[in-house]
Amino acid sequence: MACWSAENATKAYLRTLKMGKRNKQPDVAEFVSALAAGNSAQLMVDVCSGIAGATTLALFVIGNAESLLTNYYKGADFVLIDCKLDGHESVFRAGLLVTRIPATNKGEDTREVSSRLSQMQQLIQEAEELASSARNEPTPTITLDHVSVSFARSSGPGGQNVNKVNTKVDMRFNVKKAYWLSERIRERILQLEKNRINKDGEIVIASTKTRTQKGNIEDALAKLQAIIDAAAYVPPPPSEEQKKKLAKMAAVGEQKRLQSKKALSQKKVFRRTRDRYD
The missing domain is CATH 3.30.160.20 (Double Stranded RNA Binding Domain)
Known part of the structure; x- marks a missing residue:
């Protein structure tokens, strides 16, 4: 399943924006121009889960992310949508699919944890090598x-x-x-x-x-x-039991960090949405 963080969502958006500027379609050019000029529009980045096959990242001007998660976008990894109001805030015209970027960072949360674990494993390996060389050194x-x-x-x-x-x-x-x-x-x-x-x-x-x-x-x-x-003196390397404990602690710590980051991001999105319609 594709999994997008706020940082990578922003990078993907900038990449998509550059691709949109090169697009010759009038509606796409108009949409990109509106984004560049602001046009009293609110740009929101929302990481949405629960879609079969992939997590959809929707970048849109106005609207509620839940209203866009239809079967039409099912399986899309990255969707840039022009959501134009049609008389009512809850009624949307069909979204314009500008581009689709492959989820090159699938399972990113897992990869971030793996990255930390990889660093820890490298430190453990260095400790083992140091202990091995110290044993041979009088x-x-x-x-x-x-x-x-x-x-x-x-x-x-x-x-x-x-x-x-x-x-x-x-x-x-x-x-x-x-x-x-x-x-x-x-x-x-x-x-x-x-x-x-x-x-x-x-x-x-x-x-x-x-x-x-x-x-x-x-x-x-x-x-x-x-x-x-x-x-x-060189301390002995950690035992297998200690390695498992360290790995578990790193995974739990990273998971808590990601949950806290996601909660803060959702809070900011809610505040921006509320201020927009107040």
Whole structure:
């Protein structure tokens, strides 16, 4: 069944209007001219359902869409009609079929949902590929060769040893120049630790956990390793059950969006029709 949205109905109308301008029939030319000039006419776009074989999209100047859905237009996918009054608002002269455009967007609502699902499936596929590549990629291990270290005297209690020996460790790790890490991990660290990285692209770790240089060096390296591990972690892809749940949620959300959009469109049409005959 053909299914037209308001956006595609407008596009189809503009296309039909261009086709009508090229038409040599006097009545068609007159109708197109009336539309172009306004002619105190109200142009309405109404998406009508319930016709066997297709949904008819009627573009008309004056009138009620329900009055036009006769067997004469049964199966038409797109109908541009000149509805002229004949003494009474509810009496119409036979409509003029200007052109018929194939329903190239049949099942569009379904396609919009499928488009969203397709995007979701693409994201899921990318997550699966990323998880697969991460499984084959060993977690990098940081060493003293990858950092620069300086020492200072620790503060606080600890006896005379603290005041005499430089046990405090200041360790600097330049993320931007850490080419031994994969690009994915480097970018992830820059994202996760953006508030701790200085203008030179360095993460500075200070450690006074122990009373020895060796212990504080190991502590600082452990902190940097935790940062790298967090950046290297790739969550597992969703299970089949989770995929079905995500697909269902996307379909329901899209259906609600379309229903809300259709209700708003019908409300606007009703207001325009009421104002026209007030």
